[in-house]
Amino acid sequence: MTDLVRLVPRMPFGRDEMKQLAERLGWTLHAVQEGEPDAPEGVPFEMIWISVDQKSAIHWIEDHLLQVNYIGITGPSRAHTEVLLRDVLDVHSPNSMTDLFDSARDADSLMNSVRMLSIQCQGDYDPQLFALLRWAVNDPSPIVRRVTLLAASTISWAEIDPLVQYVRDHDLDETVRAEAAQVLDIIRSRATRAATSEKTGGEE
Known part of the structure; x- marks a missing residue:
């Protein structure tokens, strides 16, 4: 993912909390990507939402190889979306x-x-x-x-x-x-x- 902004939530924060946050912020669910049976080991689970302005994609990523869940942001307004998420979510620095x-x-x-x-x-x-x-x-x-x-x-x-x-x-x-x-x-x-x-x- 080019120019992917990554945010690591401070625990506890999981898939259910991410769904609730996306709903609260008015994002539209775009895709759910699960590793296929023949996919390479370590292919992450992803849920992808589109921001309200439709200029950012927000990825909830469960990286099975590294055993870390995190948020990725792409798109022209990713900087704005990053600021928004940092305002409403406790993330690591x-x-x-x-x-x-x-x-x-x-x-x-x-x-x-x-x-x-x-x-x-x-x-x-x-x-x-x-x-x-x-x-x-x-x-x-x-x-x-x-x-x-x-x-x-x-x-x-x-x-x-x-x-x-x-x-x-x-x-x-x-x-x-x-x-x-x-x-x-x-x-x-x-x-x-x-x-x-x-x-x-x-x-x-």
């Missing part, structure tokens, strides 16, 4: 994510925080959010580090490559190092495709 990490008391809560962080990191580079990724990828628990690598595989920031490379070369856990190598291949292949696409587009 870099500061609230830092608080979430600070309050994590066990591996499970930290992994949940990392999953939400992965959605926050889909926009422009943010040093505060990147610091949280570095924190998580150095956590004593190998499973937390592995979940952080999964999150890193979805992020296109240039700073991700050297971070994952460091894990591949220096992590004490063999499984973590192996998964870091796989993630490094993913992000470098994605970067190569993006560069090729940009070059091809520039030549047209």
